[in-house]
Amino acid sequence: MKIAWPHMGSLEVVLTSLFDEMEVDYILPPPSSQRTLEIGAKHSPEFACVPLKTTVGNLIEAIEKGADTLIMVAGKGPCRFGFYAETQRRVLEEAGYQFRMFPLEFHWDKLFELVKTINYLKQGRSWARFVRAVRFALHKAYLVDQLEQQALHQRWQDKQEGATSAALKKAYQLIRESSSFEELDRARREAFQLLYEVPKDEGREPIYIGIVGEFYLVLDPFFNLGTEEQLGRLGAYVERAVYLTDWLRPSGKNPVGGVPDRVIEEAARPYLSHTVGGEGIKSVGHAVLFKKEGFDGVVHLLPFTCMPETIAKGILPMVSKDLDIPILSLVIDEQTGKAGVATRLEAFADLARFRRKKVNHRGMLPAFRTHLA
Amino acid sequence: MNNGDNISFTTELGMEKRSMRVGVPSGLLYYRYFPLWKSFLEYLGAEVEESGKTTRAILSAGVSKAENESCLPVKVFYGHALALKDRVDAIFVPRLVSLEKKTHTCPKLLGLPDLVRSAAEDMPMVISPTIDFHRSLWFNYRAVYSIGRIFTSNPFRIIWAGIHAWRRHREYQKKLAEGWEPLLAMGKEKGSPLCEGRKLRIGVIGHHYNIYDTFTTMSLLERLKGYGADIITVDMVPDAWKEEEVSRLPKRIYWNYERELVGALLACARRRLVDGIIFIISFACGPDSMIHILCEQEKRRLGNIPMLTLVIDEHTGEAGLITRIEAFVDMLNRKKKREDREKIGELVAV
Ligand code: SF4
Ligand code: SF4
Numbered sequence: 001m002k003i004a005w006p007h008m009g010s011l012e013v014v015l016t017s018l019f020d021e022m023e024v025d026y027i028l029p030p031p032s033s034q035r036t037l038e039i040g041a042k043h044s045p046e047f048a049c050v051p052l053k054t055t056v057g058n059l060i061e062a063i064e065k066g067a068d069t070l071i072m073v074a075g076k077g078p079c080r081f082g083f084y085a086e087t088q089r090r091v092l093e094e095a096g097y098q099f100r101m102f103p104l105e106f107h108w109d110k111l112f113e114l115v116k117t118i119n120y121l122k123q124g125r126s127w128a129r130f131v132r133a134v135r136f137a138l139h140k141a142y143l144v145d146q147l148e149q150q151a152l153h154q155r156w157q158d159k160q161e162g163a164t165s166a167a168l169k170k171a172y173q174l175i176r177e178s179s180s181f182e183e184l185d186r187a188r189r190e191a192f193q194l195l196y197e198v199p200k201d202e203g204r205e206p207i208y209i210g211i212v213g214e215f216y217l218v219l220d221p222f223f224n225l226g227t228e229e230q231l232g233r234l235g236a237y238v239e240r241a242v243y244l245t246d247w248l249r250p251s252g253k254n255p256v257g258g259v260p261d262r263v264i265e266e267a268a269r270p271y272l273s274h275t276v277g278g279e280g281i282k283s284v285g286h287a288v289l290f291k292k293e294g295f296d297g298v299v300h301l302l303p304f305t306c307m308p309e310t311i312a313k314g315i316l317p318m319v320s321k322d323l324d325i326p327i328l329s330l331v332i333d334e335q336t337g338k339a340g341v342a343t344r345l346e347a348f349a350d351l352a353r354f355r356r357k358k359v360n361h362r363g364m365l366p367a368f369r370t371h372l373a
Numbered sequence: 374m375n376n377g378d379n380i381s382f383t384t385e386l387g388m389e390k391r392s393m394r395v396g397v398p399s400g401l402l403y404y405r406y407f408p409l410w411k412s413f414l415e416y417l418g419a420e421v422e423e424s425g426k427t428t429r430a431i432l433s434a435g436v437s438k439a440e441n442e443s444c445l446p447v448k449v450f451y452g453h454a455l456a457l458k459d460r461v462d463a464i465f466v467p468r469l470v471s472l473e474k475k476t477h478t479c480p481k482l483l484g485l486p487d488l489v490r491s492a493a494e495d496m497p498m499v500i501s502p503t504i505d506f507h508r509s510l511w512f513n514y515r516a517v518y519s520i521g522r523i524f525t526s527n528p529f530r531i532i533w534a535g536i537h538a539w540r541r542h543r544e545y546q547k548k549l550a551e552g553w554e555p556l557l558a559m560g561k562e563k564g565s566p567l568c569e570g571r572k573l574r575i576g577v578i579g580h581h582y583n584i585y586d587t588f589t590t591m592s593l594l595e596r597l598k599g600y601g602a603d604i605i606t607v608d609m610v611p612d613a614w615k616e617e618e619v620s621r622l623p624k625r626i627y628w629n630y631e632r633e634l635v636g637a638l639l640a641c642a643r644r645r646l647v648d649g650i651i652f653i654i655s656f657a658c659g660p661d662s663m664i665h666i667l668c669e670q671e672k673r674r675l676g677n678i679p680m681l682t683l684v685i686d687e688h689t690g691e692a693g694l695i696t697r698i699e700a701f702v703d704m705l706n707r708k709k710k711r712e713d714r715e716k717i718g719e720l721v722a723v
Binding site for chain 1 (some may be wrong): 439440441442443468470475476477478479480481483484486487488491492503623624625626627628656657658659660662663665666667670684
């Protein structure tokens with residue numbers, strides 16, 4: 001039995017750690033590429049959202065590499081994500097692949113099925129071992145998120161372009177290689193050191209940009225065409241609304257992002273007073289919060305036809321006008337080119353810089369979400 | 374949680390309780406709930422104004438104002454709301470969250486009132502009770518009650534209005550189930566029913582706001598009648614049959630209207646209610662993009678009833694659509710004739 005799952009940002013680090021710990025076989029699909037998108041889109045329904053198409057592509061490439069057991073989270077809506085597993089299964093069956101699919105539903109009603117599935121997947125390893133592995137994996141996820149956040153905060157100072165990203169890669173490697181809590185502790189120190197040591201250009205003035213939007217797009221640099229890196233290169237201190245850990249831990253406290261769900265929804269209320277599935281209400285809420293914290297602009301990432309984010313996109317212009325903060329909605333589908341996004345981001349960064357000089361109080365730093373280790 | 378917006382209306386209007394003119398955009402849920410809303414509001418003393426049938430002007434106003442990524446029905450709805458905004462004191466856009474436990478309507482409907490609010494600078498007040506049957510009856514009662522308070526301070530009148538409206542709604546639903554199109558069922562127009570023993574029978578499966586909108590579907594239903602076909606809509610398939618079909622599926626469908634749709638389609642296929650199925654989807658519809666493949670697969674398992682999928686958007690050309698429908702109906706006719714001949718052949722052979 002060879003387990004595989006679709007890519008989503010740094011989820012890979014978490015799950016590989018989990019399965020390594022348990023010594024269960026898995027297959028990592030090749031990193032998402034143009035080909036992934038193409039085969040995914042070929043088999044998927046025409047106006048399904050991009051994440052569905054890429055995940056289908058990932059799964060196909062995993063099966064080609066020999067995977068036969070696919071796992072995917074499932075849910076209860078109202079956005080399409082909860083129905084992904086079912087649709088992926090049908091799409092792959094339709095395309096004639098052989099596999100077994102295990103949707104994992106984290107919900108009280110489905111607890112029994114969940115336990116059964118996990119029991120099957122862990123192939124006779126003990127439950128204690130499983131729980132330990134999960135705990136360890138979540139720790140890794142938390143650490144990875146913190147590193148990523150640090151990178152977002154410091155990229156604008158890079159003396160040499162891409163230095164932070166390179167350091168981040170090395171840091172990831174350290175985390176990946178550690179296999180006990182002590183090692184992880186050491187890796188954490190070393191990893192942060194790596195990031196701090198990147199040569200900085202002290203003379204620059206940053207602009208402050210927040211990123212909101214659908215979590216797949218926000219979390220995965222492949223999907224968002226490297227928006228974060230591009231913004232960093234354009235001299236932006238970047239903060240984003242969602243991190244993987246915030247999404248994995250359902251408590252609503254968002255330890256990495258730093259703002260609890262309750263506060264976000266409260267902030268969104270004047271504009272959007274009901275959840276609309278996905279990250280819809282959070283996109284609106286975070287835009288409001290970013291303004292309050294003194295950011296110069298907000299980039300909103302959404303997949304073409306995404307339901308919750310399309311609603312957010314309809315409402316954000318009002319937020320932008322009311323609060324006087326520029327908001328750029330980037331609609332992304334499988335045909336979106338990197339060049340087009342780059343030009344729009346450049347123009348947007350210019351606008352933000354201009355406003356920082358003219359309108360916003362020069363030099364005033366936004367109230368940071370302080371939660372770094 | 375969202376009662377905040379309900380209560381605020383009373384204060385916005387102050388103590389002034391004159392007859393208020395309330396606009397109801399004729400799109401989306403209009404086709405299912407208008408008689409209910411209208412009788413409720415009128416009983417309370419409001420004047421109800423509707424935007425009427427979709428027209429070219431309404432559609433283009435909606436398309437230019439709405440998000441490009443939106444589905445057609447939402448764009449149309451924008452158009453209707455904009456057409457009303459200068460004529461009324463308030464626009465009535467309920468937020469229908471869920472019709473039964475553990476289901477939702479579409480996210481677009483959840484955010485609809487907020488979308489309408491931000492559609493134009495000078496939007497009049499938007500009345501949007503939150504109806505959510507995933508929650509307690511008390512929650513919904515309060516939502517309805519707080520709407521009533523905008524118009525009257527007499528609690529009994531509100532309750533009576535509710536009961537009265539519910540009765541009207543039941544009558545209307547019955548008419549729909551008997552095969553009357555909404556405008557005929559509301560008594561606004563005259564015409565022939567969907568089923569009256571024509572030679573073919575076609576299941577037209579799709580969201581009510583799609584199939585009943587004569588403009589965006591280019592009078593599909595009328596046309597089919599003209600071709601000599603009876604029509605079965607989602608409303609006409611008994612609820613119990615729909616429920617039975619969806620409960621057989623491995624994964625629970627959590628969208629209310631998709632449950633109906635899938636249930637009706639599969640019931641049509643399993644019980645051979647129809648000779649063919651026309652499945653109507655609006656481009657960029659989220660839920661439908663996911664269930665289309667499910668319908669195809671499950672239907673295939675139930676024997677092969679021919680199915681034509683029509684994806685409509687604002688660019689759909691009339692000529693192309695008609696050609697496809699005509700070809701489909703021709704095919705069904707030929708198939709039917711062949712089958713009849715075979716049957717007669719069998720009888721003769723015996
Ligand atoms: S949030 Fe949007 S893109 Fe993501 S699954 Fe839901 S509808 Fe699709
Ligand atoms: S169900 Fe589909 S057509 Fe209806 S509002 Fe939602 S996305 Fe639009």
